Amino acid sequence: MEDNNQILFICLGPRCRKNNSESFIKPLEKILNTKIDSDICEEKIKLKSSLCMGQCKDGPNIKVNEKIYNRVNKDVLKKVLSIMKSKILAK
Numbered sequence: 001m002e003d004n005n006q007i008l009f010i011c012l013g014p015r016c017r018k019n020n021s022e023s024f025i026k027p028l029e030k031i032l033n034t035k036i037d038s039d040i041c042e043e044k045i046k047l048k049s050s051l052c053m054g055q056c057k058d059g060p061n062i063k064v065n066e067k068i069y070n071r072v073n074k075d076v077l078k079k080v081l082s083i084m085k086s087k088i089l090a091k
């Protein structure tokens, strides 16, 4: 079966954790109505934890569709979610 869900990876490697990447988990779980690393996602966006993405000095980092977003904050998260949602609506 084809999986049309998009995946937002949060880096939980040691350096990104030090830069508070874990603080993204709760708000994203709430917005997306899912749990990190769960396969159940009503909004068609899965939330996954990731090991180090190899760009520690620019963290905290997230990754969507092979693109890594650096220095993530609330505004970056909002922008990325809006891009992901527009892709879902375009399907």
Ligand code: FES
Binding pocket: 011, 012, 013, 014, 015, 016, 017, 051, 052, 053, 054, 055, 056, 057, 059, 061
């Ligand atoms: S710990 Fe996140 S990129 Fe290395």
